[in-house]
Amino acid sequence: MAGLRERKKQRTRQALVQAAFQLFGERGFEETTLADIAAQAEISTRTFFSYFASKDDLIFHDTEERLETAARAVVRRTPEEPLIDVLRRLVDASVESALNQTLGKKEAAVRTRLILTEPSLQARGLHLLFDTQLRLARTLHGSFAGELSMVEAAAAIGALIGAVKLAVVADLQDDRSFDEILDTARRAAEIAISGLRSLA
Amino acid sequence: MAGLRERKKQRTRQALVQAAFQLFGERGFEETTLADIAAQAEISTRTFFSYFASKDDLIFHDTEERLETAARAVVRRTPEEPLIDVLRRLVDASVESALNQTLGKKEAAVRTRLILTEPSLQARGLHLLFDTQLRLARTLHGSFAGELSMVEAAAAIGALIGAVKLAVVADLQDDRSFDEILDTARRAAEIAISGLRSLA
DNA sequence: TTGAGGTGTTGCATCCATTGAAATTTTGCA
DNA sequence: TGCAAAATTTCAATGGATGCAACACCTCAA
Numbered sequence: 001m002a003g004l005r006e007r008k009k010q011r012t013r014q015a016l017v018q019a020a021f022q023l024f025g026e027r028g029f030e031e032t033t034l035a036d037i038a039a040q041a042e043i044s045t046r047t048f049f050s051y052f053a054s055k056d057d058l059i060f061h062d063t064e065e066r067l068e069t070a071a072r073a074v075v076r077r078t079p080e081e082p083l084i085d086v087l088r089r090l091v092d093a094s095v096e097s098a099l100n101q102t103l104g105k106k107e108a109a110v111r112t113r114l115i116l117t118e119p120s121l122q123a124r125g126l127h128l129l130f131d132t133q134l135r136l137a138r139t140l141h142g143s144f145a146g147e148l149s150m151v152e153a154a155a156a157i158g159a160l161i162g163a164v165k166l167a168v169v170a171d172l173q174d175d176r177s178f179d180e181i182l183d184t185a186r187r188a189a190e191i192a193i194s195g196l197r198s199l200a
Numbered sequence: 201m202a203g204l205r206e207r208k209k210q211r212t213r214q215a216l217v218q219a220a221f222q223l224f225g226e227r228g229f230e231e232t233t234l235a236d237i238a239a240q241a242e243i244s245t246r247t248f249f250s251y252f253a254s255k256d257d258l259i260f261h262d263t264e265e266r267l268e269t270a271a272r273a274v275v276r277r278t279p280e281e282p283l284i285d286v287l288r289r290l291v292d293a294s295v296e297s298a299l300n301q302t303l304g305k306k307e308a309a310v311r312t313r314l315i316l317t318e319p320s321l322q323a324r325g326l327h328l329l330f331d332t333q334l335r336l337a338r339t340l341h342g343s344f345a346g347e348l349s350m351v352e353a354a355a356a357i358g359a360l361i362g363a364v365k366l367a368v369v370a371d372l373q374d375d376r377s378f379d380e381i382l383d384t385a386r387r388a389a390e391i392a393i394s395g396l397r398s399l400a
Numbered sequence: 401t402t403g404a405g406g407t408g409t410t411g412c413a414t415c416c417a418t419t420g421a422a423a424t425t426t427t428g429c430a
Numbered sequence: 431t432g433c434a435a436a437a438t439t440t441c442a443a444t445g446g447a448t449g450c451a452a453c454a455c456c457t458c459a460a
Contacts, residue, residue: 005427005436033416044439046419055417123327127319130326133366134373151384154370155363155391162362163355166333170354173334184351191355195395204442205407205456233445244410255446 001072013114015041016119020058021103025110029118056124059064059111062102063125067132070094074136078141079087084193086140087160091189094164095182116172156196213251215241221307223351229259230319256324259311262302263325267332269296274336277343279390284341284393287360291389294364295382311314329365354395363392 001094019040023032034055047176050059073093077086101108115121143154148156171181219240221230234255238245252258273293277286303309341353346355367388371381382385 009437010426034418046440047438049418050437051312053418059419105232119327122330123323126326126330127323128350130322130366130369133362134370137366137370150370151367151387152376152391154367155388158362158364158366159359159392159395160362162358162360162365164335164358165362166358167351167354168335169330170337170350174350183338186359187351188358191352192395194425195359195392209408234447235445245446246411247409249447250408253447338436 009051012041013041016048016051017058017061017103017107019024021107021110021195021199024058024112024114025106028056029114030119030122052114056121057115059121060124060128062127066097066100066102067128070097071136071139074139077080083140084196086143087156088189089198090136090160090191095185098182112172115171128162136161150185155200159196160189160192160194163188209251211239214245216248216251217261218309221303222254222309223315224258224284225306225310229314239268256321257287257367258327259314259321260324263328266297266300266302267328270294271332271336272393274339274343282350283340283344283356284396287336287344287393287396288389290336291386295385296366298382312372316369317356329361333361336361359396360389360392363388 016037020032020037023036023040034048035045037058038048043062070090070093072090074086115125137150137154137157138182141148141150142156144153164185167184168181171184174182216237220232220237223236224241234248238248243251252261270290270293271287275284299339303311315325319350337354338359339351340357341348341350343355364385367384368381371384376384
């Protein structure tokens with residue numbers, strides 16, 4: 001039962017995100033103030049904070065959820081499934097989640113540019129990803145109880161995601177197309193995974 | 201010729217760092233204001249910003265330099281030196297640089313705790329490290345011209361550092377001793393490196 | 401030794417994100 | 431319709447950061 005109350009809140013939330021991405025796109029992140037965004041979405045500045053905890057969160061509001069979705073790929077290890085297969089599922093799920101954008105094409109492009117451009121946003125993004133990795137490593141360690149030490153689990157996840165992340169960002173900075181980037185991600189993953197065979 | 205002026209600046213800078221770590225240690229990062237720190241170091245709040253660009257920089261003032269030092273290990277590839285050896289030198293240089301603290305024991309401990317504890321600091325740290333990685337990958341790609349594609353270079357560096365970083369942080373969270381952590385770093389590095397043999 | 405020119409410091413005003421509290425409005429429902 | 435809960439707004443305050451102009455102090459040449 002989505003009451004009128006809930007629906008209105010959803011609309012306001014949407015309006016905020018939309019206003020934000022429009023203004024960020026036009027003027028840049030730092031140059032856009034919360035007051036601007038709130039005004040455009042027709043709420044008071046104070047109320048903004050009952051929708052998002054911070055200005056950054058406008059950019060990352062769905063990120064935690066997306067990461068979590070991808071991470072679930074690791075949780076369900078079928079019995080005896082080899083490490084490499086689990087890791088490959090993780091990569092597939094991540095690519096999948098990258099394709100499944102909540103945002104429109106234009107907004108997604110703005111976001112990517114901003115994250116690459118604004119140091120504070122880049123830092124925040126890295127932090128979110130890192131937390132996920134840590135959880136993943138612990139999960140993996142648990143799923144392979146006895147077979148994989150914590151160091152090994154951490155090394156495996158760190159190597160895999162580290163390789164993909166770095167390769168993708170390097171590609172983004174070189175202004176590659178989306179398809180090229182997906183390809184890069186998969187290739188980097190294969191390099192890291194094939195390297196991890198020794199753990200299998 | 202270090203004039204009186206320069207020496208005084210150095211002393212003030214030192215005083216700021218010391219005051220900051222003392223107060224951060226006692227009250228925590230968020231709970232300490234720049235005004236507190238400036239007062240303790242006997243300068244005005246405004247002047248603080250001609251010594252450090254931000255509050256964070258008190259924590260990270262020497263980090264960029266330390267990372268750069270470690271990174272130099274990669275620059276000088278002896279002719280024909282295999283990738284794996286270069287990577288191992290990188291790990292050694294990093295461990296070395298970790299041992300070579302500018303700060304005292306107590307301050308280093310406070311810093312570690314803060315970075316692990318304060319999300320904003322953790323994010324900043326990850327960001328600094330990430331930038332270094334990106335530079336490293338490009339350097340590596342250059343040193344192995346023709347032999348190593350950018351994706352491969354990125355994957356190699358990402359895998360290596362990703363593995364070590366994640367393993368170390370997991371260890372830190374589990375409150376391991378310094379020696380145990382060094383060991384973990386080396387083990388994680390070996391896992392990643394041995395995995396990368398296929399690139400050799 | 402001295403004073404001119406430069407460099408470092410400071411106070412002040414201002415911006416902006418963020419938060420608390422109290423007052424007010426809106427909405428859901430009896 | 432009218433009340434209680436929830437959402438919104440207004441207002442005030444904090445803290446980091448920055449620009450600016452006045453001021454204090456070194457340094458060095460004459």
